Amino acid sequence: xxxxIHGNCQGPALGELLSEACGPAVExxxxxVHDIDLENxxxxxxxxxxxxxVVISQPVANNYRGTEILSTSWVRDNVKPGGQFLxxxxxxxxxxxxxxxxxxxHGDRMAYHDVHAVTYFLSGRSVDExxxxxxxxDFLPADFVRSEAFxxxxxxxxxxASAPLDVRVSEIVTIYDGSRPTAIHxxxxxxxxxxxxxxxxxxxxETRRDNRT
Numbered sequence: 001x002x003x004x005i006h007g008n009c010q011g012p013a014l015g016e017l018l019s020e021a022c023g024p025a026v027e028x029x030x031x032x033v034h035d036i037d038l039e040n041x042x043x044x045x046x047x048x049x050x051x052x053x054v055v056i057s058q059p060v061a062n063n064y065r066g067t068e069i070l071s072t073s074w075v076r077d078n079v080k081p082g083g084q085f086l087x088x089x090x091x092x093x094x095x096x097x098x099x100x101x102x103x104x105x106h107g108d109r110m111a112y113h114d115v116h117a118v119t120y121f122l123s124g125r126s127v128d129e130x131x132x133x134x135x136x137x138d139f140l141p142a143d144f145v146r147s148e149a150f151x152x153x154x155x156x157x158x159x160x161a162s163a164p165l166d167v168r169v170s171e172i173v174t175i176y177d178g179s180r181p182t183a184i185h186x187x188x189x190x191x192x193x194x195x196x197x198x199x200x201x202x203x204x205x206e207t208r209r210d211n212r213t
Contacts, residue, residue, distance in 0.1 A: 004048045005030035006075050007058030010091050014056070033060055033070045042069065049075055054084045059163060086166040089159045 003018060003026060005011045015030035022028065029048050036045055046069065049055060055075060062071045072087070079085045100114050120130040133139055160168045 001025065001054070002027045002052045003029070003054045003056065004052035005056045006033065006049070006060070006072075007056075007088075008032055008034060008090060011058065014088075033064065036070065038065065038067060045069070046078070049078050050080055052079070052083060054086065055079050056086045056088060056167070058088060058090050087164065088167040089156075089163060089165055091156065 001022075003015075003022075005015045005018070005028065007014070007030075009032050011030045011032055015028045018026070019028045029052075031041075031045060031048075036042075057072055057075050060070055060072045060075075062068060062073060064070045068074045076085050114134075116134055117130060120126075
């Protein structure tokens with residue numbers, strides 16, 4: 001079986017989790033829509049969509065990056081006869097990194113900024129001091145973190161309720177902050193019909209690392 005995952009940077013992450021859960025009998029491919037080289041990768045991308053037994057896609061707007069082949073509607077229309085198309089939402093959870101904000105540059109690309117990094121830089125404090133302070137589990141007030149996590153969960157549920165989804169992210173993954181590493185743990189086995197041995201999807205990604213060097 002061949003699965004293709006179509007979405008933003010969350011797509012490849014989901015691909016890694018599915019590969020682990022479904023095992024070697026299932027081929028899982030994915031690309032971030034913002035990273036596809038339209039000049040050199042379009043042919044391979046289109047072939048991956050049209051040859052996949054299952055396409056799992058996030059909502060992508062029509063004419064995204066000035067082309068229709070990246071849109072959800074085009075992807076849905078180009079799934080092979082007998083293939084399965086599943087829609088899942090863009091995961092939104094500011095509770096994961098509540099100190100960050102985004103700015104849009106170059107039209108489609110998003111740059112992420114840490115408000116504390118900006119504050120430390122403008123006040124002339126050292127990189128080492130910033131890394132040491134922000135690595136502490138109590139750096140952010142507990143009430144603030146809980147509030148951000150709650151509001152983010154409400155927003156995630158709103159997005160899930162407002163779209164005709166086939167998969168609800170809240171039923172597959174939970175995102176939690178133990179100290180500073182952030183882990184993604186699947187509460188459900190490999191989605192029905194996609195193979196695998198029925199074991200939960202488990203993976204971890206450390207979001208904060210010591211980058212002094």
